[in-house]
Amino acid sequence: MKKAFVTGWPIHHSKSPDLHGFWLKQYGIEGSYEAVAVEPENFQQFLKNLPKSGFSGGNVTIPHKETAFANVDHLDKAAKTIGAVNTLWLENQRLCGGNTDTYGFSANMDQFAPDWEHGKTAIVLGAGGASRAIIFSLLEKGYQEIHVINRTLERAENLARLFGDKCHAHGWTSIPDLMPKTDFIINTTSIGMAGSDVSMMPDLSTLPKSAIVTDIVYTPLETPFLKSANDLGLETVDGLGMLLHQAVPGFEKWFGIRPEVTDELRQHILGLT
Secondary structure: OEEEEEEEOOOOOOOHHHHHHHHHHHOOOOEEEEEEEOOHHHHHHHHHHHHHOOOOEEEEOOOOHHHHHHOOOEEOHHHHHHOOOOEEEEEOOEEEEEOOHHHHHHHHHHHHOHHHHHOOEEEEEOOOHHHHHHHHHHHHOOOOEEEEEOOOHHHHHHHHHHHOOOEEEEOHHHHHHHHHHOOEEEEOOOOOOOOOOHHHOOOOOOOOOOOEEEEOOOOOOOOHHHHHHHHOOOEEEOOHHHHHHHOHHHHHHHHOOOOOOOHHHHHHHHOOO
């Protein structure tokens, strides 16, 4: 029986067991996918033990992504660029690490707003780990200008520097000047969510009518950021699909079948939120 896992600290909140469990049942695979809580100080040993653990591989979430990056035998292109690993698998007893967040982001956009690939200028709100995967996706699709906007300018500058001259850093006050020339805006921050500073919510009304708006948060499915865009009649894509699609490559590596992201799966996961 093939086994896979998701590990983090804490890990009880993860929806990955429900997601992969849905596919295991759907495809009639005799296998398991379980949540494994590993404290940060024990994670390197956890990685060392993997080849003999009986697991085919698994997912890695906060706070272990950077440690996984530094302790695998082989990295895929996305993981090398992003500097973090979220998917592990074994090849000839070698521990391999990849980052499927970039695939998940692109596949979600391909499914719900395929015209996103024709854009040239994008705004990425936030400069955390998710922003790296998204910038990588944008560059792969041929975007010519990517504006990283963060409340702390230094963090935006550090991130932009990693991706070269097509990536530019700005503080929050630059948003109004950039909006009218933007094809695609991606929110990776908590702005507009419960307990956050609502005054930080950007005014989306100066975006071109053809602009696409997405938020990587999926609880709630229509975040305040997306509601603002929907009220203006802009094309929007929610963040749930990124979660679902990023799981596809790992499942295929561990269980040998490439699963499909269907509306039935979306409804199943939504029923758990």
